[in-house]
Amino acid sequence: MTVSATRPSPNKRAGNGTAPRIDADEIGLDALVGHAGYAVRRFQIWIFQDFIKTLGDVDIRPTQYSVLTVIGANPGLSQMVVAKRLGIERARLVHLLDSLEQRKLVKRIKSKSDRRSHALHLTGQGETALAKFQRLAAEHERHVEEKIGKANRERLLQILAGFT
C-alpha cells in the first residue's frame, strides 16, 4: 500500500487536549488515499443515494430494481437461482418478493415439475412498471456520467465487468 506519511501542517496540529481550528474538509486524509476500498465505498454510497433519490417517486430501491430486472429478463426462475445470482440471501429474497408481490409487480407460480419451488414472473402491471423504472434508472445513469465523466464511466464498467 502507498499510505503516504503523515503531513500535519503546523496550523492543523493540536497539542495535548487542545481543540484545533479545523474544518472537516481540511483534514489531511493522505493516509487513506491509495486505498481502493475507501474510494469505492464512498462512491458506492453516492451512487446508491442518487439512485434512491432518482427513483424516489416510484419507491424502488437498488435491490428491488435488480430483482425485477432479472425476473423480467428471465421469467420462470426459482427463488434460489435469483438469490444466488444476485448475491442475496434466500431468506432476504423472501421478504423482498413479499413486498413486490403485495405491490402486484411480481407473482409466484407453483412449479409443477418441482413442487417445492416457485417460478417467478412479472405481472402485466409489473412489466409496465419496470419499463418506467428503467427509464428512471437511465436518468440516474446520466447523473453518474455527469459526476465522473462519460469516458470514465465506460472505463469503470469495463474494469468491473467481472463482478456483475
Add this chain to the structure above:
Amino acid sequence: MTVSATRPSPNKRAGNGTAPRIDADEIGLDALVGHAGYAVRRFQIWIFQDFIKTLGDVDIRPTQYSVLTVIGANPGLSQMVVAKRLGIERARLVHLLDSLEQRKLVKRIKSKSDRRSHALHLTGQGETALAKFQRLAAEHERHVEEKIGKANRERLLQILAGFT
C-alpha cells in the same frame, strides 16, 4: 441507459410454472449490464470481504481502520470533525470509539479550549498496532491488484479520487 433487450434462449425459458433447468451463473443478466451502481456494489462487497478476511487476525474492519488512520495522521481532532470527514454519523462514532478505547488503541482527551469536545489520539499501543494494520491493508491492496490488474486499480483510484 443501455439495458439490452431480453434475450431468453429457448432452453432457459420456463413455461407457466415449469421449473427450468438452469444454474445461477447461466442467467442472462444482460439487463443489469451497463448499470454502474450494480457493478460498483458487487465490487465493493468483494473488496470489503477481502479486507475483513485479510485483517481478520487483528479483528479490524474497514470503518475501524479508517478511523484509526485518520486519527493517527491528524492527532487531536474532535469526534465531530472525524465523523463529518469520514461520512459517519457522530452517534455511531461514539460506539466505534468506545470499542477502540476499550482495546487501548485510542484515547479521548478532554479539550481545554472547548470543554464540550474531546481531542482524539492514538495510544502508544495504538500507533504500533496501526503500523501492523497498515501492513495488512497493503497486503489486501495487493489482492485488489491481482483481481483487477495493477493498471486498472490505478485508473480506478484516479476516476474515484473525488470521492475520498
Add this chain to the structure above:
DNA sequence: TATTGTTATACTCTATAACTATA
C-alpha cells in the same frame, strides 16, 4: 440559542439456524 458528545429507537441489511414440504 447552538454545538459536542451521548443515549435511545427504528429501520435496513447481513448471517445463521431451524422448520415444512417436498425431492
Add this chain to the structure above:
DNA sequence: TATAGTTATAGAGTATAACAATA
C-alpha cells in the same frame, strides 16, 4: 438425506430525535 421456501433471531450499519454540558 438433501433441497426450496419460510420463519426467526442476532449483529452491523444508517437515520433520527432528544438530552446534558458547554459555548
